[in-house]
Structure formats: C-alpha cells, structure tokens
Amino acid sequence: MANPGNVARGLKAAISNPNVSVDAKERAAERLDSMQDSGELESREAHEANVAIGHKAALSNPNVSDEAKEHSSQVLEDLTS
Helix, strand or coil, rough: CCHHHHHHHHHHHHCCCCCCCHHHHHHHHHHHHHHHHHHHCCCCCCCHHHHHHHHHHHHHHHHHHHHHHHHHHHHHHHHHH
C-alpha cells in the first residue's frame, strides 16, 4: 500500500505544476480533499510511515551519533514486527 503522505505530496505537486492540465489538477484536488475528509492523512499508518522515514534518514545521516542510530534501528525493528 502506498504511503498516504507520499500520495498527498504527489497530488500537491500535480496541483502546482504548470505543465499539468486543468482537468488533472481538478482530479488531484478532489483526491486530496477526499484523503483529508476521510482522515487517511491522519491515520496511524500515515504516522508510522512518517516515523519510519525519519528513523531511516537518521541511519544514513553521518552527523547522527552511533547511539542515536542504534535507537533508530531499534524503532524500525519494532515497527516491522
């Protein structure tokens, strides 16, 4: 299943892209409104996906301490189990 946050970002990008047709922009806006109305963007899955993204970024960031990387690794392991 797609990450709702990523889907929303793609829809927002389509809406603001001058190369996208008016019809496509309208469909993107309708889909984004639908996602917001349904609470899909505020679901537990969306939150956990954002948490995972942050911890994955910490693992690849050379400025993050080894202790913090270990914590991020543990959080990611907990999320997948």
